[in-house]
Amino acid sequence: MHETVDGTTAAANFPQDGGSSLDPDSDGSLRLELEGAAGAMVAHIRKVAATATTEAELSLASVTALLAAALASLLLLLAGWLCLVAAGAWFAVAAGLPLVAALLIAGGVNIAAVLLLLVWGKRLLRNVGFSRTRRLVFPESR
Numbered sequence: 001m002h003e004t005v006d007g008t009t010a011a012a013n014f015p016q017d018g019g020s021s022l023d024p025d026s027d028g029s030l031r032l033e034l035e036g037a038a039g040a041m042v043a044h045i046r047k048v049a050a051t052a053t054t055e056a057e058l059s060l061a062s063v064t065a066l067l068a069a070a071l072a073s074l075l076l077l078l079a080g081w082l083c084l085v086a087a088g089a090w091f092a093v094a095a096g097l098p099l100v101a102a103l104l105i106a107g108g109v110n111i112a113a114v115l116l117l118l119v120w121g122k123r124l125l126r127n128v129g130f131s132r133t134r135r136l137v138f139p140e141s142r
Helices: 024-094 099-126 132-136
Strands: none
Touching: 024 099
């Protein structure tokens, strides 16, 4: 059985003598069908590539906008933190603490926060690198 042009199926007509007498028109028809199928495949690949390119460009634009927003947020957060530290030092001086002591305490608190973040980051660094996935994909490379 083979499918005809209108979508119905019909019995295939194969030669009874073992295939030695092929119709010369069937060779051209097969070539045309193969060329059509190859053209459709190339068109599909081009469509998929164009879609992937467009999506990649959109993703890049979105990531760039997100990075810009993150940078702006970071700058605003830094300005806010500096205001809080300055206010804390101001209140400490107003409460009778010498200015130098208030600034040293503020600096010490900042350095302690940075050290805590470094320790936390070092612990998180173990998760980077897909080590479990590499062990699953390449079990012999332990």
